Amino acid sequence: MPVDRLGTRSWRRALLALGLLLACGSGAAQPALLVGTAWYPEQWPQARWPQDLELMQAAHLDVVRVGEFAWSTMEPREGVYDFSWLDRAIAEAARRHIYVVIGTPTAAPPAWLTSKYPDTLRVDEDGQRAEHGNRQQFSFSSPRYRELARQIATRLAERYGRNPDVIGWQIDNEIGPPSFDAQTRRQFHDWLRRKYGSIANLNRHWTTAYWSQTYDGFDQVPMHSKDENPGLLLDFRRFVSDTWTSYIANQSTAIRAHADPRQFITTNTMHWGNQFDQQVLSRELDMAAWDEYVPDGHFVWLDQAVQHDLVRGYKNKDFWLMETQPAFVNWWSVNRALPPYAMRELAWQAVGHGADAVLYWQWRSALNGQEQYHGTLLGPDGTPVPAYGVVREIAAEMARAAPALAGTSPRSEVAMLQSYDSRWAIDAQRQQADFGVVKEFDAFYAPLEHYAQSVDVISTDTPLTGYRLVIAPALNVLSEAEAKRLADYVRAGGHLVLGPRSGMKDAYDALWPQRQPGPLTSLLGGRVEQFYALDATVPLTGVLGSGQASIWAEALSAHDPQTQVLLRYGKSNGWLDGKAAIISRQVGSGSITYIGAWLDPALMQNVLDDFLRKAHVTPLVPGVSDNVEVCERFGARKRVWILINHGDDPHTIRLPSPAAPVLSGNPAVSTAAVALAAHSIQVLEAPLR
Ligand code: GLA
Numbered sequence: 001m002p003v004d005r006l007g008t009r010s011w012r013r014a015l016l017a018l019g020l021l022l023a024c025g026s027g028a029a030q031p032a033l034l035v036g037t038a039w040y041p042e043q044w045p046q047a048r049w050p051q052d053l054e055l056m057q058a059a060h061l062d063v064v065r066v067g068e069f070a071w072s073t074m075e076p077r078e079g080v081y082d083f084s085w086l087d088r089a090i091a092e093a094a095r096r097h098i099y100v101v102i103g104t105p106t107a108a109p110p111a112w113l114t115s116k117y118p119d120t121l122r123v124d125e126d127g128q129r130a131e132h133g134n135r136q137q138f139s140f141s142s143p144r145y146r147e148l149a150r151q152i153a154t155r156l157a158e159r160y161g162r163n164p165d166v167i168g169w170q171i172d173n174e175i176g177p178p179s180f181d182a183q184t185r186r187q188f189h190d191w192l193r194r195k196y197g198s199i200a201n202l203n204r205h206w207t208t209a210y211w212s213q214t215y216d217g218f219d220q221v222p223m224h225s226k227d228e229n230p231g232l233l234l235d236f237r238r239f240v241s242d243t244w245t246s247y248i249a250n251q252s253t254a255i256r257a258h259a260d261p262r263q264f265i266t267t268n269t270m271h272w273g274n275q276f277d278q279q280v281l282s283r284e285l286d287m288a289a290w291d292e293y294v295p296d297g298h299f300v301w302l303d304q305a306v307q308h309d310l311v312r313g314y315k316n317k318d319f320w321l322m323e324t325q326p327a328f329v330n331w332w333s334v335n336r337a338l339p340p341y342a343m344r345e346l347a348w349q350a351v352g353h354g355a356d357a358v359l360y361w362q363w364r365s366a367l368n369g370q371e372q373y374h375g376t377l378l379g380p381d382g383t384p385v386p387a388y389g390v391v392r393e394i395a396a397e398m399a400r401a402a403p404a405l406a407g408t409s410p411r412s413e414v415a416m417l418q419s420y421d422s423r424w425a426i427d428a429q430r431q432q433a434d435f436g437v438v439k440e441f442d443a444f445y446a447p448l449e450h451y452a453q454s455v456d457v458i459s460t461d462t463p464l465t466g467y468r469l470v471i472a473p474a475l476n477v478l479s480e481a482e483a484k485r486l487a488d489y490v491r492a493g494g495h496l497v498l499g500p501r502s503g504m505k506d507a508y509d510a511l512w513p514q515r516q517p518g519p520l521t522s523l524l525g526g527r528v529e530q531f532y533a534l535d536a537t538v539p540l541t542g543v544l545g546s547g548q549a550s551i552w553a554e555a556l557s558a559h560d561p562q563t564q565v566l567l568r569y570g571k572s573n574g575w576l577d578g579k580a581a582i583i584s585r586q587v588g589s590g591s592i593t594y595i596g597a598w599l600d601p602a603l604m605q606n607v608l609d610d611f612l613r614k615a616h617v618t619p620l621v622p623g624v625s626d627n628v629e630v631c632e633r634f635g636a637r638k639r640v641w642i643l644i645n646h647g648d649d650p651h652t653i654r655l656p657s658p659a660a661p662v663l664s665g666n667p668a669v670s671t672a673a674v675a676l677a678a679h680s681i682q683v684l685e686a687p688l689r
């Protein structure tokens, strides 16, 4: 969500801004791009806070996130609240022009709560009940926990919902693990009852005659996350998604009742996390946010770029990077530090893909607690560590670029469909251990991003109008309704490419009797005859080039005279020899294509380049090296290019039109030739013609 601009501030802040304007000649409207940090004032004496905030100010930070683990400080005893410290922390921050995002503290319930109400504790799949001393020890479905969470969220919202210095809310923190307690199980049964109406209906869709699974009543249905009937497994994940969604809604409703609409509500999600459907959950939020970590310290730009696009797709708009690492983390095997230049590339890439804020986790390490080794901006002595200097530089650049980026967002002509149902279904039965759904998604994303330089990652129910090309890698679960939307898109002139394993199963995770791609078989004019897991490569050749398949190969057939075979397998295991690997059918001015094999990267690039050209997708900035990332954000009357050289060699980039440099150089002199030193960044602004 674009951040609030001038005009939404209170008279107090307006006066402050005026004061600053008079004092130093600059206004203090909330910048369009914010840099900040997670700050835990409750861990430090109040006398220290001014110094912390001044150090933040000196580093050009404009926002802190506070409170998300501070329940025991906010409510030291049941019903006894102390917000005086938070009042002061917010006021002290505001005095230094630092905005505040409040995290509701429900990821870390206090000890009085878990000892008085042990029924709120989470139970893991082996039946073990969580104990105090870690975080996330609560059950997401517990009505009592929700009531306690609602109360603390309400108290916070009553107190800070109209505070001009509080710009938003983060609900909980990195939610995810479900609970397997008795209450959750009852709720699962109720959820199934609502969905299926009768047990006979459930039995039919899950094919429970298999292994005598036939149920006489909903209360007989077990609750598992693995080694079960696929229909049950998929429904369990959906139930978990719905339960986390109502968990978030419980707090967002409480906050909205008291909060100024200018305050956003979000939660911080985890990269490719698949414990629940983040697309469904995001409906309860105003804005998506995520926590980006590169735990091994090796920044691979494409691996990170796709995740920003994924998060942007949760709400199909700009988002926040709520946490990222100052140099290193503490939870990997080797917690290598990102090089300073990579920290800068990471931050600018986030902005290039639609982030409107970048926050570092965390400000200063707590003297004790589980994360003593994690990267910070200050050391335990309260003075800067080396990462502070790098963040200061990044924040200064972002402050300079913020006016140019105001009101801009990325946009794309290419969409990739991301389906949790399909991920869950394949993960439950991989058939080839190396068939990672995310890995396969990345294999499609890389060539698309290289060519088009902008890709949207969207859910299967996002409208497809306006996209020239839609790619669905491994859309394993394909409901009747989804198939219809895709068919409509193709018939309206869209170009659709399905990847391997697509259209195998219906919405209940049952096999489609017409084989793959299920309800799209007749539109494709062909189908999958048989799938094969590979442990060696298989040659491929045809009009789209030649190369190799690995991991997975499907033998395809074309039954419609208009369906063309674009690639065939060479000699291999006897089953695949000479069989079709890619088939495609023109439908009016649109087309549908099925790629049945996991292609090597060069061949994948060839194949997708062909579809990109056919769909008339054009690169934002043609002719750049693979190490140069091109991002573009569009406003009503302007475009902003963010060019990032991730490589060790310098490059000169030719822009399609002259643009004014925003970070360095003379902004009055527009240029179309941009020199990019190794590991450097350029931001350029041009009017949109
Ligand atoms: C065993 C079982 C069968 C079936 C096969 C699958 O032989 O008896 O029911 O599960 O394995 O390989």
Ligand code: GLA
Pocket (backbone or CB within 6 Å): 173, 174, 291, 293, 323, 329, 330, 361, 371, 374
């Ligand atoms: C997550 C959490 C933070 C912190 C960081 C450390 O993102 O949200 O509280 O634990 O990890 O990397």
